[in-house]
Amino acid sequence: MSELHTQSLRQLSEALHAKTLSATELAQHFLARAQADTTGSFLAIDPAATLAQAQQADARLANGTATRLTGLPIAHKDIFVTREWPTTAGSRMLAGYRSPFDATVVARLGHGDHGAGMVNLGKLSCDEFAMGSSNENSAFGPVKNPWDPSRIPGGSSGASAAAVAAGLVPAATGTDTGGSIRQPAAFCGITGIKPTYGRASRYGMIAYASSLDQAGAMARSAEDCAWLLSALCGPDLDRDATSLDVPAEDFSAQLGQPLQGLRVGLPQEFFGEGLSSSVREAIDAAMAQLRQLGATTVPLSLPLTELAIPAYYIIAPAEASSNLSRFDGVKFGHRCEHPADLMDLYVRSRTEGFGEEVKRRILVGAYVLSHGYYDAYYLQAQRVRRLIADDFQKAFAQCDVIAGPVAPTVAWGLGEKANDPVANYLADIFTLPASLAGLPAMSVPVGFGEAGMPVGLQLIANHLQEGRLLNVAHQYQCHTDWHLKTPQGI
């Protein structure tokens, strides 16, 4: 048997249920790894709180009330509020903040009465308020990619991906607004899925862009992600006005379908000039593998792909400028010293608390929502958003899933694009369209590109077809071992 930290959730769960391993032993193993971490992934670790949850999990395993997830460790992106661990959203603004409640996603996976019984190992770094594609925008320092510590892990759920890849946790939550689960999953060689917008509750998920933010699962394999997603999705109608009234599903029950006859759409815009040749080779090889498993590939077009960048970078900052107005130095969060008056309190607290990229997006948002510019920018972006969503529906008339790269390149070097935000925005090109349309999408490891860095295949399905998406990924993983590769020394 391989080491505990490279096993799948199924293997670990079987050992817990067979009583050859206790939740406490498992938690201790991962806590020791998290405490010795060199990637900078963890923002908060509290061994006593973790071990208390592990003891409760052991009690459930002993008394027969355990689920298949009970006792398995998980860590949460620090954008989800937690009662027992501090929550910062990667921002100085929330340094030391303690939430009075757990986010719905945390509660559903966690150790409470209605939770699946997973054991929380702590909180994982992210770009400040989830704004970024490299995890370099965290106020608490950058996170290193376990495959090459001189490179970024991706973002904004960068540490969630890095921690899974480094074997610090077997599973993590992430959130995806414009690619923030898929891109770091791709850059760190793990599997990650963002469900249909509205599938997972946003209650207790610190808001960035409310019409786009969606929670999801990150782990080694599609099967692990299916286990997690089945538990974290589901209606939360009293607490999230945008929660879909669609019952929770056991996505893992859908993983056994053969791919015979599956139509995989390949948008030509995802394979154009900007795509690095090493990424392209890995994607082409994955397509050949899917064809070997009985799928057919269908060329198609998503003509407005490039315009997803401006549409997203208008809509998301507009929503952010509104959402982040709640940080006023009064109710919670950072407050400046000795304010002269109320205006001085607001301005200095916000200026000291927010990092540069967050300020930039607030300013852009304020601009596109302001009188005289609203129609030209914000409404035009929403019209383009409609056209992009419509194009997907036309595409799904010709195929069952859409496939392409997650990102144009492999993970870049730390600092390489740190002073060029627009270069970061451009690199989001392939993940933004599905986000704007609210579609479920995932990243699956399909090999290695330049400098031996992992490449992720993006799969996109129509609304509420997470099961189909996970099945395609699972079937692929049954016949390949890219998802089992680990960085040296792990």
Place this chain on the structure above:
Amino acid sequence: MSLTSQDLQRLAKLSRLSVPEADEARMLEPINGLFHLVEQMQAVDTQGVVPLAHPFDVTQAMALRLREDRVSEPNAREANQQSAPWVEDGLLVVPKVIE
């Protein structure tokens, strides 16, 4: 089009942020880089296209949901104020507003 430092200062005021003169260029350059990309988007003919404010619009037609009018949350003032920077007698304190 390009935003000027005057535009930037107006937006900063609206957003309750301060951008010192020394930081203006660093802030403005990427913003103007972004608006350069936005120009392509403005060239798209969207006449007659209904703006898509929310993906729900495509997933399921639904009216704004209203929850039942009943007390569902207990009073948790102390818990809610535990991270407030300045609280006295259960009240959030701010600098004097009316002289």
